[in-house]
Amino acid sequence: MDGRDLLEPDALRSFAVFAEHRNFTTAAAVLHISQPSLHVKIRKLSAALGAELYERDGRRLTLTAAGERLAAFALDSRRRADEFLRELHQDTAPTVTIAAGRGALRWVIAEPIRQIGRQGRRVHVITTNRDGALSALTAGQADLAVIAHDPPGRQVEAVQIAAYRQVLVIDDGHPLATRRQIRLRDIDGLDLVVPPVGRAHRRALDRALLDADVTWQVAAEVDGWDLLVHLVALGVGATIVNGCVEVPDGLRAVPIHGLPKIRYWAAWRPQRQSLVRDLLDQFGHRP
The missing domain is CATH 1.10.10.10 (Winged helix-like DNA-binding domain superfamily/Winged helix DNA-binding domain)
Incomplete structure (x- = not known):
């Protein structure tokens, strides 16, 4: 045998x-x-x-x-069997599983998810960070991963789906709130609400502010764009987030010159390309 x-x-x-x-x-x-x-x-x-x-x-x-490779193969096989049985019995289209962070789900891919839902597709969501999304993808637990910053490795297919300028979110009474754009040096001396140490956004932010010789203080550390903005609304400090993030009344988002755009990537394993094709179409990419 x-x-x-x-x-x-x-x-x-x-x-x-x-x-x-x-x-x-x-x-x-x-x-x-x-x-x-x-x-x-x-x-x-x-x-x-x-x-x-x-x-x-x-x-x-x-x-x-x-x-790990065999486990992913086994999960793919089980998913294909489930999809065949649904199609055989004229059930709804197969479920697509997406692994992404809360910010990406809320502000980057919300509309594509809404559109494929209108087409009768079911969506299962795994809310996790970049490493967790890629692990779920390679293990066969997710069909599509949406990640920020650097593209994934060559072991998966990927396409850039969005890019956003970074903005400083402050109270609309702050002196910088009247500016159309600010530079990194304008942030000098601010108290900032930032992600925890080790998060990709925090690492990039620490590096950029250090290179620009900007002095700043940690006002608070929280995970997720929504919580960063929420603490600004509570008066804890200012924050730097993606330009796609919606800010509530009373706050102002000012674009920052000198910080790179934050790019988002959709990644998938070749074995699942047929399942994610409709979703990739909504991102404006046809594999």
């Missing part, structure tokens, strides 16, 4: 469940089989494929690179 023989629905389903839980006891219970039986299935699968599928890290089980 070779690897092709073992890549049958039963073996794939067993490995997909194991990959989801990374625990033999839990996965065996979900599959309604004994734990030794699951061990045997995965050991045979590993031997037939000639690759280790998981490894132990203390008490934790982690998938190897081959295991």
Whole structure:
């Protein structure tokens, strides 16, 4: 028996469940089989494929690179089977799963999601950060990932779908609120509401302000464009966000000269291109 023989629905389903839980006891219970039986299935699968599928890290089980690829393949196979059954019984169009951050979902891709919903497509959303979105994509848990800043690696297909200038959000009574545009040096001395250390936007902002020799203070650290703006409305400080973010009454968004545009990318695995084609059309891109 070779690897092709073992890549049958039963073996794939067993490995997909194991990959989801990374625990033999839990996965065996979900599959309604004994734990030794699951061990045997995965050991045979590993031997037939000639690759280790998981490894132990203390008490934790982690998938190897081959295991991650097999898990994604298994999820793709299950999704295609579900889609076939829906089409066979003339059910609605298959669900598309999108992984993206809250800001992207609210201000960047809200209209495309609305449009494909009007076409009868169901949308499942995974709200996560850039790393989480790409992980969900490569693991086969998401059909499309929308990420900001740098494009993803070559392991997936990607296209730029939007680019926005960065703006300073301040109280409309602030002296800078009367400007049509400001420069980085105008921010010197401000208290800023910023994302936590380690976030992509925070890293880029720290670097740009340091290069411009701008002195500033952290007024607060929160995650998400909406919360950044909300704290400005509460009088905590100013903030820098994408120009697509809507600001409430009483605040002003002033474009900043000297900061790069923030670019958004839609990424997908080639195996899921047919499923995301309609959504990519809404972004103005036809694969």
